[in-house]
Structure formats: structure tokens, C-alpha cells
Amino acid sequence: MADSDFWRELAISFQSAANLYEFAAHRLYCMELSIVEPTWNLPAPPAARAEFDALARRGASMLSPSPTGDLALAWLEALWREATHGPVRTPSEIVGKDRTGQLTQLHGKIDRVFQSSSALCRKFESEALQSEFEEKRRDDPRNWTPFRQRYEAFKSLKEIINEPAERISEEWVRNAIARIHGIKPEDVTLKQIRFEIAGLLSSTKRHIEMIPSALQGSPPVPEPDTKLSDQPEPIPVPVSPPVETIAAQLQRLRMECNWTIEKLAAKTGFDEKTVKRHLSGRVSPRLGNLTIYQQAFSKALKREVVIEKMPPKRPLNAP
Numbered sequence: 001m002a003d004s005d006f007w008r009e010l011a012i013s014f015q016s017a018a019n020l021y022e023f024a025a026h027r028l029y030c031m032e033l034s035i036v037e038p039t040w041n042l043p044a045p046p047a048a049r050a051e052f053d054a055l056a057r058r059g060a061s062m063l064s065p066s067p068t069g070d071l072a073l074a075w076l077e078a079l080w081r082e083a084t085h086g087p088v089r090t091p092s093e094i095v096g097k098d099r100t101g102q103l104t105q106l107h108g109k110i111d112r113v114f115q116s117s118s119a120l121c122r123k124f125e126s127e128a129l130q131s132e133f134e135e136k137r138r139d140d141p142r143n144w145t146p147f148r149q150r151y152e153a154f155k156s157l158k159e160i161i162n163e164p165a166e167r168i169s170e171e172w173v174r175n176a177i178a179r180i181h182g183i184k185p186e187d188v189t190l191k192q193i194r195f196e197i198a199g200l201l202s203s204t205k206r207h208i209e210m211i212p213s214a215l216q217g218s219p220p221v222p223e224p225d226t227k228l229s230d231q232p233e234p235i236p237v238p239v240s241p242p243v244e245t246i247a248a249q250l251q252r253l254r255m256e257c258n259w260t261i262e263k264l265a266a267k268t269g270f271d272e273k274t275v276k277r278h279l280s281g282r283v284s285p286r287l288g289n290l291t292i293y294q295q296a297f298s299k300a301l302k303r304e305v306v307i308e309k310m311p312p313k314r315p316l317n318a319p
Contacts (some may be wrong), residue, residue: 002062004128017095018114021048027108165207247281257300267296
């Protein structure tokens with residue numbers, strides 16, 4: 001089943017069509033025939049029929065279980081089930097009986113097809129909203145049990161520990177820094193290496209290991225007594241903590257305001273899905289969106305809030 005946004009937009013489309021053209025759909029079911037599918041007759045102008053077919057097929061494609069055959073007829077059957085088994089029932093007219101009195105044909109009608117379709121979409125929207133609300137409550141850390149809180153913390157720590165490190169050659173790092181600053185590779189300091197590697201770190205790249213390499217002209221390293229493998233072991237390079245990302249700044253300011261994601265969306269006027277993408281770092285907000293965030297946080301915290309668009313540059317000789 002589709003989400004609430006889909007059913008809300010489809011309900012509006014059906015309602016708009018109802019204001020332009022409306023028609024009735026007639027249903028005939030022959031019980032004496034081996035064909036179990038009913039026959040639908042839609043006496044509507046071509047424009048109204050084309051509009052209905054497009055909207056009906058869009059809605060039927062999201063029904064669960066997925067219908068087979070013509071999607072427009074599947075949508076009419078969904079309307080008929082709602083009319084005969086839902087809160088408002090439409091009686092079926094008896095058209096024919098055989099000689100024993102058994103029913104042979106049942107005839108029914110849906111008077112306002114577009115209006116009925118809009119009402120059915122509103123029902124599906126209501127059900128989807130309830131389902132989304134319950135799912136959101138389950139995923140909200142504030143509603144987790146103490147056991148799940150411990151489990152989620154353990155899982156996050158395990159992912160960080162087991163995350164494979166990205167390996168990079170020291171020789172390449174030195175040569176790259178030397179070309180940027182116009183110096184010799186052997187003149188590149190460890191402080192410069194730490195600073196440049198720290199700029200590579202992010203929320204998704206936490207471990208970088210530098211593979212040491214001997215520089216030209218450096219004294220030979222005495223071989224140890226124990227026999228080592230030909231491939232040098234990667235040595236983790238201590239680096240300074242990474243600069244706070246835009247997503248991390250937004251999360252920190254949101255927690256400082258004690259706002260939920262829903263409240264942050266309401267304060268900024270953004271869609272909740274957009275706010276979640278900004279907070280997760282999957283999408284970087286545009287400059288205009290950053291201004292809206294800054295204004296909302298500044299008003300709530302009663303101080304000027306500035307969200308750094310790019311990490312601040314530090315001089316090479318900075319500690």
C-alpha cells in the first residue's frame with residue numbers, strides 16, 4: 001500500500017475531476033455463467049472516461065494485494081466492495097431469476113464515480129497515516145525500551161569497530177602535499193599530514209590507515225632480528241578530530257533546542273523527509289535553506305547562530 005502523501009494527492013485529483021465531469025458506473029453480474037468477472041458499463045464522455053482511467057489505474061496499481069487484469073476495472077471493484085461492505089451500503093437490484101427462483105443476474109450502480117473514488121482515497125490515506133504514525137513511534141529513540149537503547153548503542157559501536165579502514169600510501173600523501181606547497185616530499189611534516197588526513201574524515205569515513213614508505217635519501221632501516229613479511233603493516237596515523245559537518249551542526253542545534261524532527265520541520269517550513277535527509281547528511285542543504293535553519297535556531301536560542309557551510313581553513317603552522 002502506498003504512503004499517505006500518495007493517497008492525499010490522488011484524492012485531490014479525483015475531487016478536481018468531479019467538479020468538471022461526473023458519471024455513474026453500472027455493474028452487471030451473471031451468476032449463471034461460468035465467467036466470474038462482472039461487466040462494467042461506463043456511459044461517460046470520452047474526456048471524463050480518459051481522466052477516470054488514468055486516475056483509477058494509478059490508484060489500483062497501489063492496491064494490496066496487487067490486482068490482475070485491467071487496473072481501471074480493479075479500481076471499480078474496489079469502489080464496489082466499499083459500497084457494499086463499507087459504512088455506506090448500496091443495495092443490489094435483482095434483474096433476473098430462473099424458474100426455481102434462484103438469482104441469475106445482479107445489477108448495481110455507483111452514482112458518482114469521481115466523488116466515490118476521492119472518498120476511497122481518503123480512507124486509504126487515513127489508514128496509511130495511522131500506519132506511519134505507529135512506525136514512527138517504534139523508530140523514535142524516546143519510545144525505546146532500556147534494552148533496545150542498549151542494543152542500538154551496542155550495534156552502532158560494533159559497526160564502527162568492524163568498519164574496514166581505508167588504506168593510503170604515505171609516499172602518495174607526501175608527494176601530493178609537496179606538489180601543493182611547492183616543497184620536497186621529505187620536507188613535509190607529520191603535522192601537515194595529520195591536518196590533510198583529518199579533512200578526509202566524515203561521518204561515513206572514520207578510519208584511515210597510512211602505509212609507511214621509505215623516502216629517497218633516507219638512511220636504511222636496520223633489519224630486526226625477527227623475520228617480518230615483505231608487506232609492511234599499516235600503521236594508524238593519529239589525526240585531529242574532523243571538522244563538524246553541516247548535518248552534525250544541525251543535529252547539535254536541534255538537540256540544544258530540544259526539538260523533534262517534526263518540530264524542526266514545522267519551525268522551518270520544510271517537509272519532514274527533507275529535514276531527515278539534511279540531518280542524516282545524505283543531502284546538503286542549499287545556502288538559502290541554511291539561512292532558514294539559522295533564523296529558526298537563533299530565534300529559539302535567543303542568540304546568533306551561524307552554520308558553517310565549509311570547514312574553516314587552518315594555517316599550516318597551526319598547533
